[in-house]
Amino acid sequence: MGVWAIITLPMSLLDLIFTILLATDYVSCGRLLDDLTQDEYFCYLDVGIVMTISARGFTLWVVNIILALVMLKDITTFNDSQGKAYKQNISNS
DSSP, rough: OOHHHHHHHHHHHHHHHHHHHHHHHHHHOOOSSSSSHHHHHHHHHHHHHHHHHHHTTTHHHHHHHHHHHHHHHHHHHHHHHHHHHHHHHHHHH
């Protein structure tokens, strides 16, 4: 289970970085939303669609990060408690 947490954190970070890079490529649509031409409207529409597809499952991404951090915390406390129990067994023998 610890391997899953160790793999999940870098993959989630990579996913976030690629989404940010994709967003920076699509920020040049034009003016503000006040007086849009049809081309600018479609540019913003395209950006919305692309970002929705690229950042799909963002709620599951957040849940994945939280579970990975909890898993890593539990593993470290489990290893600490197992180490203490092992040392007590050795000293009692």
